[in-house]
Amino acid sequence: MTDAAHSYPVSARNRVKRAHERGRYDHETVHAILDAAMLCHVSYVIDGQPYATPTIHWREGDMLYWHGSSASRMLRHLRAGMPACLTVSHLDGLVLARSGFNHSVNYRAAMCFGTAVLIDDPDEKARALVGVVDRFYPGRTAGLRAITEQETKATTVIGMRIDEASAKIRAKGVGDDDEDLDFPAWAGVIPVRTVIGAAETCPKIPAGLSRPASLDIYAEGTALDTALTVTQRLYEA
């Protein structure tokens, strides 16, 4: 995993400092965390003020994409490119220890650094607007009402090549100090999972139109991270 060809470079910006033994920089680990989520938080700076904006992201190789309205406050800053940080986090469990200090959470997080730019090349933008649907719902765009010119204009697509990235993972039991193990407090892990519920069909769907089999990936009870990992692989294939 220290193979430079398969890892992101490490600098002061992305080096994991706290609990550095949890840090990883290889593409496979970083991408797996990104691909298992739909929601990310993008951080950028306007007039010295940082923003952490939640949004949907999708990935093609080392490129991350997200989109917004053309009325977004970011837009006027994007033409020249702006430094950004896109972070994806999964909360996997609550870790209760015998001391307050050793309480923790299990999680998977990836922080990606790069320069966010406006995607205004018409072909790249058109591909991205298919990607944002088909990456999550395999093959879905082909069966939808086609996008209009006005809709394309109303949508800002933003791209960022990942220059540096780090992943940080905690996936284990309680990390109490040895001398605390006999302390009479319950300790353990309370797992947390994000799962799919029962699909609610739009009441205005014409009679006889049923949910396509391609959406079985999102069957009730499926873990969201699993469904999103599967759909990313289908999108790449």
Next chain:
Amino acid sequence: MTDAAHSYPVSARNRVKRAHERGRYDHETVHAILDAAMLCHVSYVIDGQPYATPTIHWREGDMLYWHGSSASRMLRHLRAGMPACLTVSHLDGLVLARSGFNHSVNYRAAMCFGTAVLIDDPDEKARALVGVVDRFYPGRTAGLRAITEQETKATTVIGMRIDEASAKIRAKGVGDDDEDLDFPAWAGVIPVRTVIGAAETCPKIPAGLSRPASLDIYAEGTALDTALTVTQRLYEA
């Protein structure tokens, strides 16, 4: 909800621009979104570079707290105070429409702006280090091995008074254009929930020590946002 005494002020920084009808500024809505989550993303700037750092947060009135290691890259910037944005987001559902453009997600998000400062007053810091445990696990600190001076030193507590905030919520069905309703594509909402799993007791727990009833709030199958809302209310009471 436009009552100024119960709302955060609105400026260019926190005004909801895109889909502004989804925006809310009242304390109750903002706090409910914050309190329903354990994980937030804090955005700050160091040497022009924005960071979106995932962390655990907790709230007391208009004060938000989070913590980190004293080795954190933020620490040296915090003594003077640094502008920050703390965002909490909940993904509640995937919204599949008859056009790509009308695809969306159901979500609840709160963005809070203020100046992050180091909490170095010994009393406030001590109270915060109890809060980070007891806010999530009611009354738990009293039954834990007491915190040591070294542990207190090793922990950085950061506080931010919420100067401005906005909430943004989408909680509805598919928003297709009227003229698309007969288009033969399945449309609907696929709900997403984050739930508690079965607790895994630390294998080194002394025989006869069982999970305290106060943790029944985190019973298997409970929605995480519900459990966290309940524990915040107990902490405030």
